[in-house]
Amino acid sequence: MHPALVRRLPWLFAALQRGGAGLLLLVLTLPLAAQHRWAAGAVVLDTLTARPLLCAVGVAEGGGEVLVFNGQAHTTRHRPDGATETTVGFRGRAAWLLRSRVASWNDAGAVPATVTTPAQLAHFIREAARRAGLDTRAGQPFRLLGQPSAVWWQVAAFPTASPADVVGSGLGARGRFAPGPVDLVGFLLPVPKRRQPARLHLHARPGAQPFVAHVDSLRPGPGLRLLLPALP
Numbered sequence: 001m002h003p004a005l006v007r008r009l010p011w012l013f014a015a016l017q018r019g020g021a022g023l024l025l026l027v028l029t030l031p032l033a034a035q036h037r038w039a040a041g042a043v044v045l046d047t048l049t050a051r052p053l054l055c056a057v058g059v060a061e062g063g064g065e066v067l068v069f070n071g072q073a074h075t076t077r078h079r080p081d082g083a084t085e086t087t088v089g090f091r092g093r094a095a096w097l098l099r100s101r102v103a104s105w106n107d108a109g110a111v112p113a114t115v116t117t118p119a120q121l122a123h124f125i126r127e128a129a130r131r132a133g134l135d136t137r138a139g140q141p142f143r144l145l146g147q148p149s150a151v152w153w154q155v156a157a158f159p160t161a162s163p164a165d166v167v168g169s170g171l172g173a174r175g176r177f178a179p180g181p182v183d184l185v186g187f188l189l190p191v192p193k194r195r196q197p198a199r200l201h202l203h204a205r206p207g208a209q210p211f212v213a214h215v216d217s218l219r220p221g222p223g224l225r226l227l228l229p230a231l232p
Contacts, residue, residue, distance in 0.1 A: 042061055042093045043096070044093050054071075056073075057187060057203040058098060059095045061093040063077060067185060078157035084211065100140075100187075102229045107225055108129075108226040110226075113222065119198075121220075129188060134231070136188065136198075140228065144184035144224055146221075147181055147224075152174070152216045153216060154172055155174075155214070156171075180207055182205070186201055
């Protein structure tokens with residue numbers, strides 16, 4: 001049974017999930033503190049600058065998923081007829097957006113096969129970022145390069161197109177990507193207190209397809225590598 005996702009925006013984003021053994025379940029909470037990489041409230045995508053260097057993930061206003069990567073922007077929404085529809089280009093608005101400029105990426109190593117929980121993945125990324133000299137308190141973008149064993153996804157929908165709506169188990173589109181290359185772009189979220197556990201927000205785009213989804217869960221599989229921003 002695939003995980004069920006519950007979202008409350010823009011201030012609360014929680015994932016309640018169920019899955020079998022071996023699933024990497026990404027339980028995500030969006031903190032209230034605004035950072036220089038964060039935008040609380042609506043963001044007009046056409047106003048975003050430094051597009052070739054921009055890395056961003058977020059939730060479209062009224063529901064849907066936003067990914068900005070490699071100079072391209074994609075927004076996938078859930079239609080009333082149950083299908084999904086993707087807009088290519090810097091069009092529309094995001095209810096909230098995590099963003100950063102990344103000039104280049106460094107290979108931070110393979111994701112260990114022993115990583116099987118959200119806390120383990122978050123801890124691995126945070127420790128890798130710390131060793132690379134990155135400020136983990138401010139949150140950091142990251143990429144997962146390679147072909148995971150399995151990725152389960154969701155495109156959110158909201159009943160009244162309001163960011164305060166809650167997505168129930170019967171709303172939105174869900175599925176599992178077919179085997180193949182997947183672009184995985186996410187953020188290690190900032191935490192206001194040092195001892196708080198790290199959290200992630202992760203989006204995916206399969207190959208070169210014009211489709212973006214939030215990652216509910218994944219199995220890393222062998223050969224999945226972590227990329228982090230290179231220091232200036």
